[in-house]
Amino acid sequence: MGGSTVLHLPSGPAGVIAKLHPTVLFNICDSYIRRNDQQERVIGTLLGSVSTDGTVEIRNSYTVPHNESSDQVAVDIDYHRSMFELHQRVNPKEVVVGWYSTSSGVSGSDALIQDFYAREVTNPVHLTVDTTFSDETASIKAYVSTILSLGERQLAAQFHEIQLDLRLLEAERIGFDLLKKTMVEKLPNDLEGLEQSIGRLQNMIEVVFRYVDDVVEGRIPPDNSIGRYLAETISMVPKIAPEAFDRLFNDSIQDLLLVLYLANLTRTQLALAEKLNTAAQIL
Incomplete structure (x- = not known):
């Protein structure tokens, strides 16, 4: 048994959370619209910060030119580094946290691009955005990778999906809902946006009322974390x-x-x- 070769199957990083700002999502969709006719997807660099608990906050992005085929991919490294230097002059606190692609999931060539960004930053985040909106929902996922190795030999990168939080203000949420639609007759005015916000607020209040009633009547078990969250929310409302x-x-x-x-x-x-x-x- 001493000379046997061991296949290492690493587990995904635990507790990794990515927080995405809507500006990044709009930049990605805009870069996809402006792509060349020959390109099936676009890729780019994600900028932001990493907290001490491992939470990745994605605040900015830029497109990186690339060419890919079924068996190889070429990324314009000089363009990527030039753009990063320019961003550092404007906002030196933002660092490279990963990369994005406009696809519905992980493809075969993503491991090669992930390997490049792994040399730029430790544990890069791979963000995928399904820009086809085929089911009228925005499929947005985030991944991190670990190395699958056989003995001393590295075989491939294994992607693991992580929790992704989309941080939206109410005005940004209205724009995001419009972005999910393939055709928009007209943009809502301020009064229509206010009406939609009030309607959404009423729906959330009704959900909370139903949950509280179910807990009081004993239909569902109480959750202390939800109770503390509701108590903190109510305490923040001015009398x-x-x-x-x-x-x-x-x-x-x-x-x-x-x-x-x-x-x-x-x-x-x-x-x-x-x-x-x-x-x-x-x-």
Whole structure:
């Protein structure tokens, strides 16, 4: 048994979490739209930071030119390093944390690209974005890799999916929902966006009410972590009388309507001035 060869099957890194900012997602989709006709997908570098607990926060990205076939892939390393140097001048706190590709999953050539980024950063994150939106949902996944070895010989990179959190503000969530649709007749205005936000808030409150009722009636067992989270959320809500809240909300709506009215009035005046200037030049 002393001279036998052992196949090492490493387990995936435990507790690794990737947090994705929506700007990165929009940059990836934009680079996919601007790709060459011959390219099936685009790849690029992910920038961000890594916390002490191993959480990877992805804040920025840029596209890296590449060529690939069924058995080989070539990445423009000089372009990647030049772009990284330029980003370092603007934001020196952002470092390389991994790379992305516009595909529905891991492909055969990803191991070669992963090996390149593994020389740039320890344990790089591989982010995949399905830009086809075939089922009208954005399939976004994150992976890390470990080396599958046979004795002293490294065979391949084994990818493991990790937890991915998409950090969205409410306005960004509305834009993300629009991005998932293949066709959009028009962008929602501020009032429509506010209506969608209030509707989504009502749905979340109803889910919380149902959960609390089920726990009180004994239909489901209580979860202490959820209870603490709900208690912290409620404690953060300021205590405002219903009349004061209605007055504050109505004042905000009136201010919003006034801004919309002034913006439309300014747009109309500019259009009239342009038409009068064009008519004067013709005469």
